[in-house]
Amino acid sequence: MSQVDIASISRQPQVDTSPVSEIVLRTRNLTKQYKQRTVVNDLNLDIRRGEIYGFLGPNGAGKTTTIRMILGLITPTSGSVEILGSDILAHRSEVLPRVGALIETPALYRYMSGRDNLLAFSKALGGVSSKRIDEVLAIVSLTERQRDKVRTYSLGMRQRLGIAVALLQDPDVLILDEPANGLDPAGIVEMRDFLHRLAAEGKTILMSSHLLSEVQQICSRVAIINFGKLITETTVKDLTTGKGEFTVKVERAAEALALLKRQPWGQSARLNEEGDIVTSSPNGKGRELNAFLAQAGYVADELSSTRYDLEETFLRLTEGHSGN
């Protein structure tokens, strides 16, 4: 995939930030066909102000194509993208300055220092104050290393410098395609802390990833797509929490299980690999389940909401298929 021309995305003059609705980025029935092949299929996404929204899917699922349509780099076959209340294609020049983007590896000059890279991009944008350059260097924690050549930077530092470029015009929305790609665990933690800081300042962040553990740690909400279609858009918490099920550690588990299975609400009760009971509760609440078991003489040692690993959930939802 090609690098994004950040300069062309943000070359337009800055406009006033007027009050906007809670949904900062919205796609409606977004569809892209190449010949007869539908690679993005009727996609409806709603991204809210200040959230870090994970856009997840296996290779070839249509993430980059969607991001390119969101940025107005390619035209949808049908459907629309609204950013900050305006249609991206109809109001490009007002909208794009408020959007910063980084698509895969940033296009940086490796023989120049970090600061000189920012100066070069700022010239392409029509000039950004030296104060703003200091600010973005501080935001991405590169102040100390700003005079060093980019070729001496780690991958994580280069990713952060790429994000610094995207931040030069102080955009409201940041769109990052695979920002954690190739980072080691320490780099991922750095990236996570850094994105949380940006979100806390009110930036809205859309990041794509196939690193599920990463999305689980960083994002508050996620959309999962496969074959260009939305499979689910939900909170990470909901995705990893069993739908109203509880895991119970109790003595004489087999007996307790038999009792539960005789209840109308407990028919799907089962034992997990650890020999603990996984079951629904009489009214969806853990307290009621606890009381029921205790009254029947099975006092629980532990009772918790059943959690699922995001990776398992993702594989189950996408059935491990690749869209390629």
Ligand SMILES: Nc1ncnc2c1ncn2[C@@H]1O[C@H](COP(=O)(O)OP(=O)(O)OP(=O)(O)O)[C@@H](O)[C@H]1O
């Ligand atoms: N210009 C194009 N012409 C034809 N097919 C294309 C074009 N661009 C992308 N595709 C196809 O569309 C599908 C979605 O590709 P896309 O790059 O959006 O997926 P992705 O989810 O970003 O994957 P990855 O994680 O591998 O980057 C792929 O099967 C790809 O081959």
